[in-house]
Amino acid sequence: MRSRTVVVAAVVLAIVFAVSSMAIARGQGRSCGGYCDGQGFAGPGSGGPGLGVIMGLKLSDSQRDQALKITETYQIDRIKTRGDVIKESDNLRKALQTDKVNEQDVRKTYKKLSLIREDMLIARAKMMTEMKAILTPEQVKLWDERKAERSDRGRGYADSKGPRSGKWSGDCPRR
Numbered sequence: 001m002r003s004r005t006v007v008v009a010a011v012v013l014a015i016v017f018a019v020s021s022m023a024i025a026r027g028q029g030r031s032c033g034g035y036c037d038g039q040g041f042a043g044p045g046s047g048g049p050g051l052g053v054i055m056g057l058k059l060s061d062s063q064r065d066q067a068l069k070i071t072e073t074y075q076i077d078r079i080k081t082r083g084d085v086i087k088e089s090d091n092l093r094k095a096l097q098t099d100k101v102n103e104q105d106v107r108k109t110y111k112k113l114s115l116i117r118e119d120m121l122i123a124r125a126k127m128m129t130e131m132k133a134i135l136t137p138e139q140v141k142l143w144d145e146r147k148a149e150r151s152d153r154g155r156g157y158a159d160s161k162g163p164r165s166g167k168w169s170g171d172c173p174r175r
Helices: 002-026 051-055 061-096 103-133 137-159
Strands: none
Touching (some): 002 061, 051 061
16 A cells, blocks of 8 residues: 555656646746736635645545545646646737737637636635545644644735735736
């Protein structure tokens, strides 16, 4: 069972590395550390604690295996969806940067991008609900505390010295 866990962890890390490399190569996350990429795409409050927080809850071997299985279930769709977000973000940027803006094209592309992001949010919420279901009441309490800490840290970052000092994405400094 340990070798399966190691293989699953290695595959997940390889996928995360590949997606991260692709995003960095395309220029995503520069300037503002992801905060200017749009509402719901990144930043505090984007759907709950990550797998690292969950794995830090002193899970039993059985819980850890279940958490990895849940993550694995959603991982492939998440990677595909991130690729769709990048593609549609490019399409929206192109639609907005033409000499003569076609309002219908912009609306259509923006709606498509919004639906993709909505699907990402729903999938993340479902995954977090499944994760929470495998936890003990004590672990759920600790998870909620850590989630609140992350939210507070993110708010302090955005409100003070962070790259996005304003409340709106238009307030984000440009390079």
